[in-house]
Amino acid sequence: MNKHLREFLLPRLTRRFWLRLAVVAAIAYGFFGHVCLPMRLQGASMEPTYRDGGFVFCWRPAFWFQAPRHGDIVMIRFAGRHMALFKRVVGLAGDTIAFENGALVRNGRPVAEPYVAGPCDWNLEPRTVAEGNVYVVGDNRAVDMDRHDFGEVGVHRILGKPLW
Numbered sequence: 115m116n117k118h119l120r121e122f123l124l125p126r127l128t129r130r131f132w133l134r135l136a137v138v139a140a141i142a143y144g145f146f147g148h149v150c151l152p153m154r155l156q157g158a159s160m161e162p163t164y165r166d167g168g169f170v171f172c173w174r175p176a177f178w179f180q181a182p183r184h185g186d187i188v189m190i191r192f193a194g195r196h197m198a199l200f201k202r203v204v205g206l207a208g209d210t211i212a213f214e215n216g217a218l219v220r221n222g223r224p225v226a227e228p229y230v231a232g233p234c235d236w237n238l239e240p241r242t243v244a245e246g247n248v249y250v251v252g253d254n255r256a257v258d259m260d261r262h263d264f265g266e267v268g269v270h271r272i273l274g275k276p277l278w
Contacts, residue, residue, distance in 0.1 A: 149174050151273065153189065153198065159252030159262060160200050162231050163187070164276070172198070174274040182206070182248055182272060184220075189273040190250065198273055199263055202229075205249030212240040216255065232256025246270070 125131050146152060151172040158166045164187075172189045182188055182203045190199040204218055204225070205211040212219040216234030218227055234255035243249045243266055251264035 150277070155200060159254050159257065160187070160202070161254045163229050163253045164200065170276040170278065172274045173277050176275040177272055181269065186275060188250065188275050190267055191271045191273050199250075201250035201252055201264065203248045204251055205243045207243050207245045207247060209249065210240050210242045211249045213238040229253050230255050241266075248272070
């Protein structure tokens with residue numbers, strides 16, 4: 115076995131090695147625990163954009179310096195950081211949102227949504243999004259409205275957005 119390969123695979127357990135290992139572990143914990151959260155997707159509410167059982171990273175800094183915009187996909191804190199909803203922002207504060215025969219209507223105008231899966235027959239009376247909130251909904255609207263988690267949510271509950 116090559117000397118360099120052996121040193122790489124079987125390093126000497128010196129104080130320097132343990133210090134380096136501790137620093138790498140602390141950086142990895144900080145990065146993957148607070149900045150770039152690994153998430154496993156459960157549920158079909160965002161299909162076909164994201165598949166049930168998929169894996170993504172939630173990029174927390176995405177909204178540190180800018181607010182969410184129409185069309186952004188966001189992860190919303192549901193119960194701590196271990197349970198999050200994965201939805202698309204369709205309305206911002208002050209927008210009036212409605213669904214008419216499955217079509218999203220924002221501020222009185224139908225919105226083109228090429229990412230929506232399946233036929234949709236949702237009907238929902240107009241509602242105005244309150245200050246400090248956004249209106250979110252999944253892309254898979256073939257699911258009955260009463261079985262779908264959607265609606266107004268506080269911006270402070272948004273964890274971030276997926277990296278891809």
